[in-house]
Amino acid sequence: MRKEEKEKHVVYTIEECQQCGLKTKRTFKLGDFVYKVGELCSKCKTAALITTIYAEYMKI
Amino acid sequence: MNLLDVLLQLDMFLPEGLEGQWWISLIWILPMFLFIFYGQKLQMWMVLNDVTKSMKKIKSMKENARKEAIGYAKSINTNMDPTERIDKFVEYFTILPVDMDPNGIIPKVQHFMRVRDNRVKNEVKKLSPTMDALTVSKMENILEAATILNMIFKVVRHFYLMGKKSSSVFFLVQLQMIMPILLQEAEALNKAVDAFKAGLPIGDGIGPMIVGKMMLNKEKKIIAKETVVCEDRYKERILYLMKAEGPAGNVGEPGTAVEKLINEMAVNINSIIMIDAALKLEGEKTGDIAEGIGAAIGGIGVDRFQIEDIATKHGIPVYAIIIKQSVLDAITVMRKEIAESFDKVNKSIFDVIENETKKGDVVLIIGVGNTLGVSQ
Numbered sequence: 001m002r003k004e005e006k007e008k009h010v011v012y013t014i015e016e017c018q019q020c021g022l023k024t025k026r027t028f029k030l031g032d033f034v035y036k037v038g039e040l041c042s043k044c045k046t047a048a049l050i051t052t053i054y055a056e057y058m059k060i
Numbered sequence: 061m062n063l064l065d066v067l068l069q070l071d072m073f074l075p076e077g078l079e080g081q082w083w084i085s086l087i088w089i090l091p092m093f094l095f096i097f098y099g100q101k102l103q104m105w106m107v108l109n110d111v112t113k114s115m116k117k118i119k120s121m122k123e124n125a126r127k128e129a130i131g132y133a134k135s136i137n138t139n140m141d142p143t144e145r146i147d148k149f150v151e152y153f154t155i156l157p158v159d160m161d162p163n164g165i166i167p168k169v170q171h172f173m174r175v176r177d178n179r180v181k182n183e184v185k186k187l188s189p190t191m192d193a194l195t196v197s198k199m200e201n202i203l204e205a206a207t208i209l210n211m212i213f214k215v216v217r218h219f220y221l222m223g224k225k226s227s228s229v230f231f232l233v234q235l236q237m238i239m240p241i242l243l244q245e246a247e248a249l250n251k252a253v254d255a256f257k258a259g260l261p262i263g264d265g266i267g268p269m270i271v272g273k274m275m276l277n278k279e280k281k282i283i284a285k286e287t288v289v290c291e292d293r294y295k296e297r298i299l300y301l302m303k304a305e306g307p308a309g310n311v312g313e314p315g316t317a318v319e320k321l322i323n324e325m326a327v328n329i330n331s332i333i334m335i336d337a338a339l340k341l342e343g344e345k346t347g348d349i350a351e352g353i354g355a356a357i358g359g360i361g362v363d364r365f366q367i368e369d370i371a372t373k374h375g376i377p378v379y380a381i382i383i384k385q386s387v388l389d390a391i392t393v394m395r396k397e398i399a400e401s402f403d404k405v406n407k408s409i410f411d412v413i414e415n416e417t418k419k420g421d422v423v424l425i426i427g428v429g430n431t432l433g434v435s436q
């Protein structure tokens with residue numbers, strides 16, 4: 001029988017500023033969803049938009 | 061001639077110097093008879109061992125999903141012990157209408173599925189009267205996973221016990237043959253519970269995610285149960301955008317929505333483009349996209365029937381864009397590879413619009429799938 005591959009994943013939330021286009025990647029927080037208004041953009045202080053949430057997998 | 065004579069005659073096959081040592085022949089003759097008479101028993105024992113191991117795995121996954129469901133229900137309403145309710149719930153079943161006379165079966169199936177969904181929703185709402193739509197849908201999804209896992213386990217156990225009782229290796233071998241597929245499905249369901257609990261977008265949500273972005277900042281209205289639609293313009297074409305209402309874990313009723321759009325709202329649609337996640341074959345890459353023709357929508361078949369039916373009646377071409385993924389990818393948190401197909405799919409959609417439709421056409425774009433964690 002095949003040995004099971006162990007995989008670990010981290011879920012990230014990507015926010016995009018609607019004004020300057022700055023993208024930020026942070027770990028997912030409970031309550032996040034795609035197209036929710038996110039945190040303030042660090043550059044121009046307008047609210048960014050969550051554009052995607054995804055998991056990155058790595059073998060361990 | 062007795063056995064000893066036979067053994068003595070076999071002496072000639074022995075290497076030089078060992079003549080007369082007839083008992084050496086027993087070393088290979090005995091196992092031969094052992095395998096002839098007890099071979100099947102031995103095989104059965106090995107198959108049984110294998111199946112038992114897999115069954116134990118499925119059992120632990122089933123138990124885990126049940127525990128997660130109870131845990132989540134408790135987190136919604138701390139004053140209530142939901143154990144009994146959930147144990148009753150995972151045994152819940154739906155009897156599909158008889159299909160001996162398939163004429164007119166689709167409305168029946170739709171009716172029963174609606175009744176089922178409402179029943180599930182009411183059961184879930186009983187856990188706490190103040191629950192919001194998102195929590196209700198999360199609980200529904202978790203319960204569904206727990207119910208299917210329970211079902212898989214019970215069917216596996218049935219065949220296992222039947223095989224053991226009748227000492228028939230054939231029952232067990234059949235079970236052993238489909239076990240890898242069952243295990244894969246069970247594992248996917250087990251892992252899906254985590255995504256459902258956290259309200260994470262799942263692989264199946266890529267269609268709604270793509271269309272959801274087009275719908276941002278536009279006036280949306282509910283057109284069918286848990287389904288939203290809005291209007292947009294692109295290069296002198298009128299676009300109708302449709303998806304299930306997020307970020308709750310809905311799939312909506314796109315079939316009914318398309319019927320309403322065409323029959324009741326009298327929108328004269330020229331083309332339909334459907335974007336959906338599709339099962340990849342082993343060897344294909346997760347997140348690859350493909351274009352084709354036809355109603356790209358899974359589920360029990362009601363929505364697909366409705367869309368095919370109305371498209372045929374009105375002569376509307378239906379274009380499909382699919383994003384490939386495995387069973388596991390489709391119901392667990394969206395993988396990076398799937399999320400990264402976003403731009404490619406977007407480009408494909410506008411390519412289809414530009415190449416396959418004319419100026420002044422009305423194009424309906426449907427993002428098919430479970431929209432958990434994806435708003436619009």
Ligand SMILES: [Zn+2]
Binds near residue numbers: 017018019021022046
């Ligand atoms: Zn900014």
